[in-house]
Each structure stands twice: as C-alpha cells, then as structure tokens.
Amino acid sequence: MPHIDKILIANRGEIAVRIIRSAREMNIKTVAIYSEADRTAPHVRMADEAVFMGPPPSSQSYLLSDKIIEVAKERGAQAIHPGYGFLSENAGFAAKVAKAGLIFIGPNPDSISVMGDKLKAKEAVKDFGIPLVPGSEGAIDDPKEAARVAKEIGFPVLIKAAAGGGGKGMRIVEREEDVEEQMALATSEAKSAFGDGSVFIEKYISSPRHIEIQVLADTHGNRVHLFERECSIQRRHQKVIEEAPSAILTPEVREAMGKHALKCAEACDYVGAGTVEFIMDEQLNYFFLEMNTRLQVEHPVSEMISGLDLVKEQIKVARGEALSFRQSDLKINGHSLELRVYAEDPASNFLPSTGKLEVYKRPLGPGVRVDDGFEEGMDVPVYYDPMIAKLVTHGKDRAEAIARMLRAIQEYQISGIETTLPFGKFVLEHPAFISGQFDTHFVSKHFKPELLTPELDASTTAAAALFAATIIGETPKKTVQQQQNGPAFSAWKLNRTR
Numbered sequence: 001m002p003h004i005d006k007i008l009i010a011n012r013g014e015i016a017v018r019i020i021r022s023a024r025e026m027n028i029k030t031v032a033i034y035s036e037a038d039r040t041a042p043h044v045r046m047a048d049e050a051v052f053m054g055p056p057p058s059s060q061s062y063l064l065s066d067k068i069i070e071v072a073k074e075r076g077a078q079a080i081h082p083g084y085g086f087l088s089e090n091a092g093f094a095a096k097v098a099k100a101g102l103i104f105i106g107p108n109p110d111s112i113s114v115m116g117d118k119l120k121a122k123e124a125v126k127d128f129g130i131p132l133v134p135g136s137e138g139a140i141d142d143p144k145e146a147a148r149v150a151k152e153i154g155f156p157v158l159i160k161a162a163a164g165g166g167g168k169g170m171r172i173v174e175r176e177e178d179v180e181e182q183m184a185l186a187t188s189e190a191k192s193a194f195g196d197g198s199v200f201i202e203k204y205i206s207s208p209r210h211i212e213i214q215v216l217a218d219t220h221g222n223r224v225h226l227f228e229r230e231c232s233i234q235r236r237h238q239k240v241i242e243e244a245p246s247a248i249l250t251p252e253v254r255e256a257m258g259k260h261a262l263k264c265a266e267a268c269d270y271v272g273a274g275t276v277e278f279i280m281d282e283q284l285n286y287f288f289l290e291m292n293t294r295l296q297v298e299h300p301v302s303e304m305i306s307g308l309d310l311v312k313e314q315i316k317v318a319r320g321e322a323l324s325f326r327q328s329d330l331k332i333n334g335h336s337l338e339l340r341v342y343a344e345d346p347a348s349n350f351l352p353s354t355g356k357l358e359v360y361k362r363p364l365g366p367g368v369r370v371d372d373g374f375e376e377g378m379d380v381p382v383y384y385d386p387m388i389a390k391l392v393t394h395g396k397d398r399a400e401a402i403a404r405m406l407r408a409i410q411e412y413q414i415s416g417i418e419t420t421l422p423f424g425k426f427v428l429e430h431p432a433f434i435s436g437q438f439d440t441h442f443v444s445k446h447f448k449p450e451l452l453t454p455e456l457d458a459s460t461t462a463a464a465a466l467f468a469a470t471i472i473g474e475t476p477k478k479t480v481q482q483q484q485n486g487p488a489f490s491a492w493k494l495n496r497t498r
C-alpha cells in the first residue's frame with residue numbers, strides 16, 4: 001500500500017486549514033503553498049512547511065500546476081490534496097500528478113473529465129437507471145432545433161452550459177420567441193467563462209429543491225453514501241445555507257436517492273469522496289444534475305451527522321485502504337446546519353465588502369464549529385473567493401441546530417467589513433425556513449435588504465434604540481465599546497444590544 005507521511009495542500013484559506021487539521025491527527029506532515037496576498041494567513045503558519053508561490057492572482061500562484069508538483073517532490077510529499085476550487089476538478093492536473101509518481105487525493109482523471117462535462121455525465125449515467133431532467137440529448141447549436149426541443153419538453157426551459165459551474169451560463173426561457181436570443185447569450189457567457197460554448201436544454205423545474213448525496217468509494221469496489229444535504233437556500237444559483245438531513249425527505253426517498261447516487265459513482269468508476277447533485281420537484285421526484293468530483297464546501301454538515309471525518313477518509317482511500325464500515329453501519333445522528341459567512345453586504349445587493357477584520361471573535365460552545373482561514377487584524381484579499389468562514393452547528397434535532405445557529409450568529413463578532421451574518425439570521429428566523437417549506441427561490445421570494453434594517457424588525461427594539469441613538473448622537477452606556485469598533489452596523493453589534 002502506498003505510504004503517505006507528507007501531503008502538499010494545493011489550496012488556501014479555510015479548506016487548507018481544514019486539511020492540515022485532519023492530517024495532523026493522522027500524524028501526517030503538511031506543506032502549504034501561498035501567494036503574496038496570503039503571507040500572514042493561518043494555513044501558512046499552521047502547516048509544517050510553507051512554500052511561496054508568487055503574486056496574488058491565482059494564475060500566478062495557486063494554479064501553477066507544474067510548480068506545485070515540483071515543490072511536492074522537492075519537499076518529499078507523497079501526495080497532493082487539491083481541496084475544492086483551483087485545481088481540484090482539473091483532470092489534466094490529476095493526470096500530471098500521477099505521472100510525476102505522486103498521489104492525487106481525489107478520483108482518477110477519467111472520472112473528473114466525464115463528470116466535469118454535464119452532457120458527458122448525463123450520457124455516462126443514463127444506462128444506470130438514474131432519473132434525468134427531460135431535455136435535449138446532446139449539445140445544441142441551431143436555434144431552430146433548440147426551439148423545437150423546447151416546445152417538445154414544454155416551457156419554461158433552461159439553457160445550460162455543458163462546461164458550466166458556479167451557476168454561470170444558465171438562462172431560463174419562458175416563450176418560444178425568446179429561445180434564439182437567450183441561446184446566443186448563454187453560448188457567449190459559456191464561451192467566455194469556460195472556453196467552451198456548448199449548451200443544452202433542460203426542462204425548467206419551477207419549484208425545485210437542490211438535494212445532494214455525499215458518496216465515498218474506495219479502490220476495492222466498496223461504496224457508501226453519507227445521506228443527503230439540502231442546499232436549496234441559494235443566491236444567484238450559489239448555495240448559502242446547507243443542512244443535513246433535509247427537512248422533507250422520507251426514509252424511502254432517502255434510500256432510493258442514496259442508491260442512485262452510488263450508481264452514479266459506479267458509472268464513472270469513482271474513487272474517494274464525491275457528491276451527486278439532484279434537483280427535486282414538489283412531488284419529491286428527483287433528477288440527476290451533476291456529480292462534483294471533490295470535497296464540497298458544505299461537507300461539514302455530513303460529518304456532523306455521520307460522525308465521520310471526510311478528509312481522513314479521503315487520505316485513507318488514497319493510501320489504498322478499504323473503507324472500514326458498511327452502509328448498514330451508518331446512521332443519521334441529529335441535525336446540522338452550515339451558514340457560509342461571506343465578506344459581502346446583504347443590505348446592498350451582496351456587494352463585496354473588502355477591508356480589514358478589525359474585530360474577529362468566533363462563537364464557541366456546544367454544537368458549534370467554525371471552519372475559517374482568517375484572524376483578527378487580517379485583510380480579506382480581493383483576489384479570491386470572499387468566503388470568510390463556514391459557521392456550522394449540530395443539534396439533537398433541526399430545532400436545536402437552528403437555535404444554536406442563531407445563538408452562534410449572535411456571538412460572532414466581526415467588524416471592519418460587512419458580512420452575510422445578518423442575512424443568515426433573517427433566513428433562520430423566517431417561517432418558511434423554519435417550516436421546511438421552501439425552494440431554491442427562497443431568497444428572491446422572501447428577502448429584501450430593507451428587512452435587515454433594525455427599525456423594520458419589531459423584535460429588535462434594543463437594536464433600534466441603538467440605531468436611533470447613533471443617529472441623534474447619543475451613546476447608550478451599554479454600547480460604548482461597540483461604538484468604538486467603528487460605525488458599521490454589523491450583526492453582532494445589533495445582536496449584542498438584545
């Protein structure tokens with residue numbers, strides 16, 4: 001079996017820190033890489049070794065595949081963990097790593113390339129009895145053909161980029177006369193974002209939920225799933241709050257989805273940790289969307305309910321070990337939620353909010369986990385994903401996980417920049433979220449920035465008093481310290497007055 005006692009982490013931020021922690025618990029040394037913008041980042045300090053890569057833009061640092069492989073060899077690492085984003089779903093990189101005699105902690109290059117193309121992925125899974133969203137058989141480039149297919153499946157339809165990711169290159173089309181124009185827009189968006197303009201058509205599910213299944217496979221043919229994650233709270237097709245399990249799945253649907261997800265893994269010879277994404281309609285019919293061939297941002301909620309450490313499992317699989325448990329050994333324990341804390345201002349259409357983390361104090365206490373890559377006094381770099389942290393809670397049931405999340409949001413102290421914490425509080429207190437009756441349109445249906453302002457929220461009387469006092473120039477005694485922390489009205493300042 002391959003020996004691994006040192007891993008190079010080809011990533012940064014919270015996920016690099018996350019990987020260092022599991023490696024350390026396994027007595028494995030780590031090599032971090034970093035750009036100019038990340039000189040003082042925790043992942044650099046926490047790793048056993050750190051190697052400078054270059055200037056801040058990722059094309060000159062975190063994406064330098066040849067240099068990364070060279071560094072791994074120089075430093076005596078046997079394996080490379082790509083995290084998520086950057087090189088994690090780059091089949092060419094995975095192949096190069098193997099060619100250099102190193103282990104890529106992830107699936108084989110073929111699985112990555114098949115699942116990296118939504119059309120190839122559909123083609124690969126269709127013989128395995130996996131339900132697919134009705135749509136075109138392959139790529140379409142003739143608008144007339146597109147209009148014909150759209151009419152056949154029925155409007156509204158979704159035009160999607162085959163190489164799509166991050167919600168880009170997707171257009172909803174309501175009427176036949178709009179097909180041509182929307183197709184041209186989707187194609188050019190796909191070309192500029194992914195260098196591949198191929199698009200296809202799918203039935204648009206009008207009230208969908210995004211439900212995905214975490215899978216884990218070893219090199220001996222064993223495959224298990226770690227149940228589902230509900231990721232329907234999205235903004236611009238991007239997940240913001242995730243939970244496990246979903247509030248609406250029945251045990252029967254869960255089991256059927258799990259089996260189908262394992263079939264997807266089988267269809268592409270999957271090895272390691274991966275995620276099969278499904279879209280679900282109001283009748284709990286579900287359809288395969290795509291498979292993500294890496295560790296997902298939202299993996300902690302699955303860890304919290306399953307008791308497994310997915311990074312450790314990835315490393316063990318990479319070492320050639322067989323999974324040490326079977327499907328029947330896995331049980332759902334309680335409920336877990338994750339809120340992605342972004343450096344964005346929810347009161348101004350989620351505009352990026354960059355600057356210094358003047359105050360940065362994490363919440364603590366029972367059932368709270370914070371995965372982050374920042375510290376007080378650090379700047380949030382403009383070059384990378386604006387996620388500061390993942391705030392994760394676990395409780396014996398959904399109600400306790402929600403209560404803990406609200407308590408943790410209240411304890412979280414961030415000033416100097418605006419964050420999505422107040423938005424998270426809004427969602428968690430919303431009756432639609434609490435009832436479990438929501439879909440991917442939750443944000444556009446229910447959220448308005450005005451709803452975040454304290455004077456509109458009847459329950460935040462003390463916060464409103466503080467707000468009023470600030471305006472009229474009085475400083476209530478209790479808030480002197482908060483006033484010193486700057487004029488920004490961050491969530492914790494509001495919450496602390498309650």
Ligand code: ADP
Binds near residue numbers: 206277
């Ligand atoms: P990406 O790879 O860009 O993330 P996905 O195929 O995973 O694209 O879809 C992202 C999101 O877009 C889904 O979570 C869902 O909200 C929405 N979506 C995708 N396909 C459909 C569909 N056929 N009908 C309705 N919504 C969809």
